[in-house]
Amino acid sequence: MRHLASARATSAWSATGRAATARAVTGRPPTVRRPSARTATSRAGAALIAAALLLAGCAAPGTQPPSSTAPPSPTAEPGSSSGTGPDAGPDATEPAAGTEADAVVPRASAPSPATAALTVYYVALDDRGIAGRRIGCGDSLVAAATEPVRFTDQLEASLERLLDAGTPPRDAGLVNALARSELRFVSATVDGDSVTVMLTGRLVSAGTCDAPRLREQLEETARFAAGVGEAVVLVDGTPIGRLLDASG
Numbered sequence: 001m002r003h004l005a006s007a008r009a010t011s012a013w014s015a016t017g018r019a020a021t022a023r024a025v026t027g028r029p030p031t032v033r034r035p036s037a038r039t040a041t042s043r044a045g046a047a048l049i050a051a052a053l054l055l056a057g058c059a060a061p062g063t064q065p066p067s068s069t070a071p072p073s074p075t076a077e078p079g080s081s082s083g084t085g086p087d088a089g090p091d092a093t094e095p096a097a098g099t100e101a102d103a104v105v106p107r108a109s110a111p112s113p114a115t116a117a118l119t120v121y122y123v124a125l126d127d128r129g130i131a132g133r134r135i136g137c138g139d140s141l142v143a144a145a146t147e148p149v150r151f152t153d154q155l156e157a158s159l160e161r162l163l164d165a166g167t168p169p170r171d172a173g174l175v176n177a178l179a180r181s182e183l184r185f186v187s188a189t190v191d192g193d194s195v196t197v198m199l200t201g202r203l204v205s206a207g208t209c210d211a212p213r214l215r216e217q218l219e220e221t222a223r224f225a226a227g228v229g230e231a232v233v234l235v236d237g238t239p240i241g242r243l244l245d246a247s248g
Contacts, residue, residue: 111152111153114150114152114154116151117148119158120143120162120221121141121216121221123216123217136211139213155195155222157225159197162176163183163184177217178217180204181203182202182204183200184200184201192228193228193230194229196231196232197222197231198234199218199233199234199235199236200235200236203235203240203243215240218240
């Protein structure tokens with residue numbers, strides 16, 4: 001642009017000089033020639049071309065504006081399973097069977113094994129309630145602790161010890177009225193403050209005074225191990241009290 005302005009100033013100065021020279025020589029102002037229409041058109045075209053070249057030269061290289069043409073966005077076809085459009089199929093948002101989204105039903109974990117002494121109840125004959133609770137014909141029901149035993153169910157382990165061991169600790173002066181019976185533990189169910197024990201086998205009673213010994217040993221051992229206040233003992237589905245009454 002600076003070069004264009006200088007050229008225009010030089011041209012104007014030259015025209016002014018020529019006019020002054022002509023006036024000094026002839027004594028009259030110079031004749032001004034009007035350009036023809038064709039000449040004016042040519043000059044106007046040249047001026048436009050020069051202006052375009054000047055603007056192109058002033059523009060900084062690398063500043064051409066980026067094309068505004070953007071690639072067309074993909075269009076979901078009807079029936080595609082994208083999961084977000086109204087045409088998505090019914091299975092688009094549902095997890096496939098067998099995936100991690102399936103409901104997992106937790107399983108109850110088995111009780112952990114423990115090692116502790118068990119409490120089993122035996123009979124002190126003719127003790128008259130001195131060593132323990134008085135029962136039957138002047139006997140006492142006495143709790144005895146075993147050596148440490150490893151178990152997962154304290155109730156089952158206590159009853160099996162009472163039924164299988166037969167003989168209580170010798171130094172305690174106690175007897176086991178169940179020693180002559182052949183009973184096995186089947187199951188036990190705790191419901192609130194009551195436990196129901198299922199046994200199977202043969203129950204042997206030595207008479208009237210032996211019946212409360214058998215019953216109290218089983219029921220008290222079950223109550224203590226289950227931590228409840230009431231125990232019901234069944235032998236092959238029959239309450240133990242009914243069996244003892246029948247045996248006399």
